[in-house]
Amino acid sequence: MDYRSNLPERVEVLGAPIDPWTMEETVEATDRIVSGGLFAHLIGVNADKLLQMRDDPWMDACVRRCEVVNADGASMVMAAERLGVAVPERVAGVDLMRELCALAERKGRPVYLLGAKAEVVTKAAEALMRDFPALRIAGYRDGYFGEDEFDRVVEQVADAGPAIVFVGITSPKKERLIERFRELGAKGAFMGVGGTFDVVSGCIPRAPMWMQRANLEWLFRMAQEPRRLVKRYVVGNARFFRILREAERAQRR
Template identity: 55%
Template sequence: MKIVSILGVKIHPLTMRETIEIVDRDFIQKSKPLHLMGVNADKINQCVDDSGMLEIVNNCDVVNADGASVVLAGRYLGIDIPERVAGIDLMQELLKISEDKNYPVYFFGAKEAVLQKMLENLKLDYPNLQVVGQRNGYFSDEEIDDISNDIRTKGPKLVFVGITSPKKEYVIEKFLSDGVNSVFMGVGGSFDVLSGTIPRAPKWMQKAHLEWLFRVANEPRRLFKRYFVGNVTFIKRVIKFKKEKHA
């Protein structure tokens, strides 16, 4: 796969269709473990500030541009990234494949009530989906080995991890180091959206690259700093990088 880089962070310039094909053919069907990564401005900022996060991202076999800001930054820097591969959309596409091909899945994350409501909704949308395990996202350090063993024992092809970053990335790496041969995908707040707890932006806002603004409007206390302060920081870093590159 072709690899590009923004601020030292690896990205595979893949479309949604290409991503699904690669994940299914090269990892799920071969029972090969994978940390399926999506990066947005916030994640790239984390990588710049945290060498451990940078190492995790750059060691992932599939890294999507999960943010309009990343696609736009690529254009500004002369880097071709074909499209945004939104995490929640990719998750739903992988759920469709899992239902069609009878791939067992596991859900790990969110509050218990949110998790259960999401599972109820998924039964309606994917009635033949084989869910082999579930666990809310609240746990102590002492429980992490038991969770890892539970996932390994139940043998899901895909594990969707709906806990906050950067915790989820380090937890996924822990599971992989324990030898769990699943495809792990960190999905952030997707459990909240799929449960109906938090609405998703209308299609026109998604197409206009304004989904982030809709999210901030719905969760201002939690997301204002991440998107407004974080995006400004990201833009400044990208502009500085371009200036230094052409100096």
């Protein structure tokens, strides 16, 4: 099955591959993947992920191998526009997760939540069951395990039989875990969602809509977790915009 049929072809933005799809097209592609019994690693690229790709050859290769690569950051959509690359919209991870839960509810497909602290992932599962009453949650567990336990976790998740797995673990551990699912022959859609379980569970609030629309969600997140995120956003964003300016100068030449 060609899950990319009739969807826009992949482009590159600042050297990162991007599927220039809307939210609706991303959900459509994921539906085709699950229906066809395929494996897919869904990943979102933002400024931080772009920098990880430039610093880590393994991460660069991983992102290029992923079956679905969204522009998860407003910075990537803005960069695409400034460089004349057509990327229709930002597909935010937290929003995509909810859309995929809605898809799973409609189609009767089970989902699995993997990651965060035990109390956080439990609250996230409870919140999703309230928001999507017919959603089948095949299981959930925390993300506190080492890479030496990956195979055991893969087996545990596989035994639950989910069609979609949301992995709420930090990078690069979550990417390495999802790729281990690939290596061991797993089927289904596996989406890295970072700290989204904290938002879904209500443990950390999401930015108000006006900040989301103004592309300031990063600022709200940094205010919530300054010790963890100041370096990522302040230093990382400054480096990202230097890369963008260099790309613009090279394009003019």
